[in-house]
Every structure is written in C-alpha cells, then in structure tokens.
Amino acid sequence: MQLSEEQLRAWMTAGLDGDAAAHIALLRALAPMLRNFYRRRLRGAEDDIEDLVQETLIAVHTRRASYDRDRPFVAWLYAIARYRMIDHLRRQRVSVPVEALDEILVSEGFEDAASARVDVARLLAGLSPKQARAIRDTHIEGLSIAEAAAAARIGESDVKISVHRGMKALAARIRGVRP
Amino acid sequence: MNTDDLIRTLGTDVPPVRRGTLRRRIIGGIVGGGLVSLLLIGWTLGFRPDLWIAMHGFAFWMKWIYTASISLIAIAATIRLARPDAAPSRLLWLLLVPILLLAGLGIGELAQKPARDWLAMWLGGSWKLCPWLVLTLSMPIFIGLLWSFRRLAPTRLRATGAAAGLAAGASAATLYCFHCDEVSALFVLTWYSLGILLAAGVGALVGPRFLRW
Numbered sequence: 001m002q003l004s005e006e007q008l009r010a011w012m013t014a015g016l017d018g019d020a021a022a023h024i025a026l027l028r029a030l031a032p033m034l035r036n037f038y039r040r041r042l043r044g045a046e047d048d049i050e051d052l053v054q055e056t057l058i059a060v061h062t063r064r065a066s067y068d069r070d071r072p073f074v075a076w077l078y079a080i081a082r083y084r085m086i087d088h089l090r091r092q093r094v095s096v097p098v099e100a101l102d103e104i105l106v107s108e109g110f111e112d113a114a115s116a117r118v119d120v121a122r123l124l125a126g127l128s129p130k131q132a133r134a135i136r137d138t139h140i141e142g143l144s145i146a147e148a149a150a151a152a153r154i155g156e157s158d159v160k161i162s163v164h165r166g167m168k169a170l171a172a173r174i175r176g177v178r179p
Numbered sequence: 180m181n182t183d184d185l186i187r188t189l190g191t192d193v194p195p196v197r198r199g200t201l202r203r204r205i206i207g208g209i210v211g212g213g214l215v216s217l218l219l220i221g222w223t224l225g226f227r228p229d230l231w232i233a234m235h236g237f238a239f240w241m242k243w244i245y246t247a248s249i250s251l252i253a254i255a256a257t258i259r260l261a262r263p264d265a266a267p268s269r270l271l272w273l274l275l276v277p278i279l280l281l282a283g284l285g286i287g288e289l290a291q292k293p294a295r296d297w298l299a300m301w302l303g304g305s306w307k308l309c310p311w312l313v314l315t316l317s318m319p320i321f322i323g324l325l326w327s328f329r330r331l332a333p334t335r336l337r338a339t340g341a342a343a344g345l346a347a348g349a350s351a352a353t354l355y356c357f358h359c360d361e362v363s364a365l366f367v368l369t370w371y372s373l374g375i376l377l378a379a380g381v382g383a384l385v386g387p388r389f390l391r392w
Contacts (some may be wrong), residue, residue, distance in 0.1 A: 018195035027186040054185050059332065059392070061189045065200045066262050066332040079263035083334040087391070101264060 003029050005110060009073040016064060027057050030077065037081055037108060041098075048088070056084045074110045075101060123170055131166030134159050204327045205258050209350055212323025216316040216354050224312070224358045238362035241284065243353060245367055248277045249375065250349035257324065257346050260339040261331040271342075278372070284364035303361040306370050312358075313374025314381070317344070317351035321382060325389055333390055340386015341379050348378025 008026065015023030034053045042049060059080050067076050079101055086098055099107070124132040130152070137148035138159070149156040180188075220226065233239040256270045292300060303309075324343040333339035352371050361367065 015193060016196045018193060020190050020193040023193045024186060024190035027189060028183075031182050031186070050182065054180075054182055057182070057185060057189065063263075063330055063332040063392070065196050065204065065330050068201075068262060069198065071262075071264070075264045076262070079334060080332055083263060083332070 003033075005072060005074055005112060008077075012064075012067060012073050013069055016067070016069065023061075027060070030057060030060065033077075033108075034081055037078070037104075038085065040107075041085065042088075052084055052088055056081050059084060072110075072112075074108070075105060078104045078108060078110075123173055126173060127166050127169055130154070130158075131162045131169070134162035135166045135170075138163055201261055201331060202258055204330065205254065205261060205324065208323035208325075208327030209254065209320055209346065210323075211326070212320035212347070213350055213354060215319035215323075216351055217357075219316060219319070220354060220358050226357050227360045229360070230357060233360070239356065241281070241364060242359070242361075242367050242371070243356045245277050245281050246349050246352040246356065246371060246375070249274060250346060250353055253342055253346035253349055256342040257339065260333050260335060260342050261328065263332040263334045265333075265335065267338075278368070281364050281368045285368050288364055300363045301365045301369065303363060303366040303370070305359065305361060306366065309355075309359065309361070309366075309370040310374035310377055313348060313352045313355055313371060314377045316355055317347040317374075317378040320347035320350050321378065323347075328390055332392070336387040336390045337383050338386075339390055341383035343386070343390075344382020345375065345379040347382065348375035351375075351378065 008029065011022045011026035011029070015026055031053055034056050035049060038049045038052050042052075060077065063080070067073070082098060082101060082104060089096060089098075105111070124136060127135070133152055134148060137143045137151060138145060143151065145156050145159050149159045152159065154162075227233060252270060252273045256268050259265050259268050259270070288300065289297060321344060324347060328339075328343075352375055355371075355374075361370075
C-alpha cells in the first residue's frame with residue numbers, strides 16, 4: 001500500500017511536536033518504502049539492503065531537525081535515502097549513476113512532490129494564453145502540432161512559434177524563480 | 180538488531196523539535212565559535228585601543244558592514260545547504276553587492292590620493308598578517324559549524340563546506356575589525372577578502388571528509 005504524502009507528513013509533524021506514537025508509525029511506514037527503494041536500485045545482498053534501511057531510519061530520526069515543515073516530506077526522505085545510497089556505493093568503491101531527486105520522486109510514485117518543486121501550472125499562468133495553450137497542448141497533453149493548431153483554430157506555424165517563444169519565456173522565468 | 184526493534188528503540192527518544200531549530204543550531208555554532216575567536220583576539224592580538232573613537236568614524240563601519248554582510252549571506256546559504264533536498268542556491272550572487280560597493284569606495288580612494296601613495300595604502304601596515312589572522316580566527320567558528328551539522332543533513336558536502344568556511348571566514352573578519360586599524364577600502368577588499376576566501380577554500384577542501392554522515 002502506498003501511503004500519501006499528507007499522511008507521512010502528518011506523522012512527521014506530530015513526531016516533531018514530540019508525539020512518540022506518531023513517530024513510530026512514521027518509521028514503520030518508511031521501512032517498506034525504503035526497502036523497495038533500495039531493492040530497485042541495488043542488486044546487492046538482502047543484508048546490505050536491510051543495513052541501508054536501518055541507517056536511513058536512524059538518519060531520519062537523528063537528523064529530523066533538517067526537515068522543514070513547509071516543504072514536501074517525501075522529497076526530504078528520498079534525498080536522505082539517495083545520500084545514504086551514494087555513501088554506501090562509495091564505501092564499496094563502485095561508481096554508478098544515481099538519478100536526480102526529481103526523477104526519484106516520480107519513479108517512487110510521488111509526482112506531486114516532484115512537481116511541487118517546479119510548479120508547471122503557475123509558470124504557464126505567466127505566459128500569454130495562446131503560448132500557454134500551445135505548450136500545454138503539445139508538451140503536456142501530447143497533441144501533435146497539427147492537432148493543436150486545429151483545436152486552437154490557428155495556423156500550424158503559429159503553434160510552433162507560440163511554443164518556441166513560450167518555452168523561451170519559461171526558461172527565463174525559471175532562472176528567475178529559482179532563488 | 181532487526182528493524183522492528185530498532186524502530187522501537189528510536190521511538191523511546193522523541194524530543195520535540197521546534198520550528199526554526201535548524202536555523203538556531205547553525206547560528207548557535209557560529210556564536211559559540213565566535214566567542215572563542217573573540218577571546219583569542221582579546222588574549223593574543225588585543226582590541227585596538229582607540230576602538231571607541233574608531234567606532235565614530237567611517238572606516239570602521241565600512242569594514243564591519245562589508246564583512247558582516249558577507250557573513251549574513253554565507254550563513255543564509257549554509258542554512259539552506261543543511262537540508263538534504265537543497266536545490267543549488269543562487270544566493271551567493273548577492274555577494275557581488277558588498278564587493279562592488281567596496282570596490283567603488285576603493286576607486287574613490289585612488290582618485291583622491293596621488294599615485295605614489297597607492298602602494299602604501301593598498302598594503303597598509305599588516306597585509307602580510309591580515310589574511311592569515313582572519314583564517315586562524317575562522318577556525319573556531321568553522322568547528323562550531325561542524326558541531327551544528329552533527330544533527331543536520333547536508334548532501335552537497337563540498338558546497339556546504341565552502342559555504343560554512345565562507346561564513347566562518349567572514350564572521351572571523353567581522354570580529355577581527357575590533358583589532359585591526361587599517362582604514363583603506365582597497366586594503367579590506369584585497370586582504371580581508373583573501374583571508375575569507377582562504378577559509379572558504381579550507382571549508383571546500385575538508386567538507387567532504389568532516390561533514391560526512
């Protein structure tokens with residue numbers, strides 16, 4: 001069963017307020033999540049994986065002051081899990097590419113937390129309606145240029161130009177939004 | 180130990196963590212280390228005897244505001260990097276503000292003085308010592324920050340080490356102002372900044388080793 005970000009965050013917050021039962025509930029819920037996380041990425045012995053799960057739970061416990069209550073919990077959790085995994089690989093002197101945090105959040109089923117980091121809707125809202133629609137149709141809904149042009153009753157080259165200009169404006173905006 | 184037992188053990192020790200604990204912990208490390216540095220200045224270098232008079236003048240505040248603003252920016256960056264999911268920070272671009280302001284004052288100085296005085300003004304009386312003293316005084320503060328990080332979770336260790344070193348160096352330089360009687364903006368821009376940079380460099384060098392968890 002996949003627990004929701006809201007439930008995990010509620011337990012975490014209660015734990016930070018000193019609620020031991022909520023804290024235990026959180027750690028119990030995290031153990032299988034972390035087990036899946038490491039199993040999928042390390043084809044190592046089960047012992048290694050259980051060690052990593054335990055190390056990560058201890059880090060979640062001892063370093064919980066590094067969690068910001070206003071930010072997604074799973075992003076924080078997987079950032080710790082990712083760090084523990086890199087440290088583990090380094091100790092074994094193997095080097096393998098590890099996905100970035102945003103990709104981990106998506107592959108673990110927390111697209112919301114990943115997209116909360118860059119809020120697409122909010123960014124699109126800053127564009128002209130034509131550009132926003134062109135980008136949404138072609139890049140998010142997956143329509144072809146011809147389909148998007150027909151749907152918006154504009155020319156195909158108009159769609160292409162709108163996408164191009166909109167993307168440029170978005171890129172500029174992201175550079176400004178991320179502090 | 181199996182994982183269930185571990186969780187039960189961890190569950191026996193759940194002290195409340197208030198909002199803002201991370202920030203307080205970083206600042207606590209800096210203040211604790213800073214007190215040691217201040218004592219070191221008092222014992223070995225001595226505070227400048229005319230401190231009270233200097234505090235009514237421009238040069239003292241020019242130096243102090245330069246180093247203190249760098250310190251604040253670096254502390255903010257350090258606080259961000261103490262979280263595991265920290266995104267790359269553009270905060271450090273703010274450092275350009277104090278640097279460019281001081282450079283502007285430096286150019287003003289050059290315009291006011293004849294060219295034959297420039298070298299003496301730039302080197303002051305303590306250029307050989309100043310960067311090393313700033314670096315030395317930054318060490319207690321850096322150690323204080325290492326203590327802060329024991330319960331925090333940085334994942335970009337080299338960047339975090341550099342930011343912590345920068346914060347320690349700039350805080351040390353801010354305290355060093357209570358000893359140093361140099362008055363030239365160019366002196367501060369060069370030798371103070373060099374000391375602060377050395378501290379940041381040491382931080383970047385040792386970060387991956389000492390901040391590892």
